[in-house]
Amino acid sequence: MRVQGYVIHTRPFQDDKVLVDILTREAGLIRGVWRKKTKEARVSPGSFLLLEFELSGRSELKTIRSAEALGASIQLTGTALYSAFYVHELIERLLPVNLPFEPLFILYQWLISHLGGDVPIAPLLRRFELGLFEELGVQVNMAATSRGEVLEPNQLYQLHHKFGLRPYYGEQPKVKPIVFLDGAAAMAYASGSWNNKYVLTLAKELHRAWLDLALGEKPLKSRSLLPASPYDGERLWQVPIFKLSDKV
Structure with a gap:
């Protein structure tokens, strides 16, 4: 079997072998074994390089020929490199093995090509995270309430993992929401307004909450490599609040 893909993660396996996770166009995330001590291969395949792999084997763990x-x-350096490590860790931990995710493969190609350029990194990461959520089916609809009602720009809403967006009228919530936000902020997020710093801050707060839910108790190692910028804005019931209608 021949596939095109990118190396996402490698780790030692026995004396002369390496376990390799590959994000492929044809079959999603594939795990394979690479022999280092052969005439054809003295070193492991590198990252950020599109490769064509020849694979064999019927089990989930393939042999890389x-x-x-x-x-x-x-070539990535500094924060761009650490951001790529972060994305690789998300792929490795969240994607099921041997299921095609071609839209995510295309999005990954777009991401690393732009990480290598002179562009802001935060919008790239938020866009990739959103694509990952869409493929995994874990994102919340931000274009309407949980009942399908049209959002009002000045109305304040509470956002929950399970319940989606619900209008908020000042009562103390029985279940702590992820954030409070007005309709203007929710609609700006839903339309992908990544050039708006306020929307980026909202997206970072939402995505971190969704990722923590998906990842469970084991934290991401790569987060420690990226600049820390905890939310320091307005809060309600100790929950971050975003009101874009006040910003325009």
């Missing part, structure tokens, strides 16, 4: 570069490697 060969890996041939299909282009030049993208």
Whole structure:
């Protein structure tokens, strides 16, 4: 079997082998074994480089027979490199093995190509996270209330993992929401207004909550490599509150 893909993670396996996680166009996340001590392969395949792999084996763990570069490697440094490590850790921990996710593969290609350029990194990460949520089916509809009602820009809503958006009228919530936000903020997020710093801050708060729910108790190691910027804005019942209608 031949597939095109990117190396997401490698780790030692026995004396002369390496376990390799590969994000492929054809079959999603594949796990394979790479022999280092062969005439064809002295080192493991590198990251940020589109490769064509020849795989064999009927089990979930494939044998990697060969890996041939299909282009030049993208060089990442500093925060861009740490951001890529973060994305790789999300892929490795959240994607099921051997299920096609071609839209996510295309989004990953877009992400690393832009990480190598001189552009703001935060919008790239939020866009990738959103694509990951869409593929996994864990995101909440931010374009309407949980009952399908049209959002009002000045109305304040509470957002819950299970219940979605519900109008908020000042009572103490029985279940702590992820955030409070007005309709204007929710609609700006739903439309992908990543050039708005306020929407980016909202997205970071939402995505972190959704990721923590999906990942469970084991934290992401790569988060410690990225700049920490906890939310320091307005809160209600100790919950972050976002009111974009006040910003325009």
